[in-house]
Amino acid sequence: MVLTHPSTVESGFLKIQEVASELGLTTRSIRYYEELGLLSPAARSDGSYRLYDASDIERLRFIKGLRDDAGFSLAEISQLLEDEAARVRSREAYSHSVDPLERRSIVVDSLARVERQKRTLRDKISRLEVMVIAVEARHQRLTRRLADLDAGGTGDVR
Amino acid sequence: MVLTHPSTVESGFLKIQEVASELGLTTRSIRYYEELGLLSPAARSDGSYRLYDASDIERLRFIKGLRDDAGFSLAEISQLLEDEAARVRSREAYSHSVDPLERRSIVVDSLARVERQKRTLRDKISRLEVMVIAVEARHQRLTRRLADLDAGGTGDVR
DNA sequence: CACGACCTTCACGTATACGTAAACGTTAAT
């Protein structure tokens, strides 16, 4: 049966609670991120409901990852994503541009942003690996101490 | 513990501001971490100045790493380090214990904590690597788009 | 023993990242 009125599933848009459930966020957080300029919904309904498309969801998933997994502050995330206005301009400019040179420069800009994101994440990984090494050193000291005790020693190693 | 006239350098202890400068923290933060039970200074002077030893500084460095590099909240850090009272008890118990079996069980406990720290850090690294992969996918899409444009295409790839 | 530079413990102030409620409008199904 065909629905007479476009439902969110057929329109390709999701409402804020649907997005929130999907991503494990609250509607408040999503609105707050918008307030900070981290994203803006692809569209609004006639009654001005926020409507999110796939790219919005991808972006929100990335934001959540930066927050939860990487532990970045929203200010840092804002820096990483660059200002949303520029993104919207790029998106619009690209889709409306037919000039290959113009399209090229937009793509090059996006590439620069993505490379910066990669560097930032890799940098964070490096620092975490340094911490792992420090913890491993502590682990080794304790292991040696244990071995000494089990060999009848006093455990006063190093 | 009464020190006649402890010069920080000769006593092997550092006062709070010296520790703060060394680690790039504020005295307020250090006192706050103590308030939360993340650490307690090895000693106090006669006039009740906080006095920190090498292990305190190592611990603070680790805390700072977990906060800045790993982006953990102080609550998570507290979990990772387990409660300070237990640490103090262990430290005291170990140094005063002569019973090898007792010393062994203390070392085994410490090992368990350190292994948990390693797992937590490795887990965080894994999640970050997943994010890097996602960013790399985006990077590749943009690169292909750029190649298409440079080959005279429209850049409407995929 | 004086004095400046440090320390102590309250205690209130602040930025971030939301939670929560009020007052009201929208959507979709009955």
Next chain:
DNA sequence: ATTAACGTTTACGTATACGTGAAGGTCGTG
């Protein structure tokens, strides 16, 4: 057409992680 479930803006409340005095004690050098 009604109504429950959801959305909107606005605004105040709250936990975390400190900053910033105030009021006073301590340290160590002259």
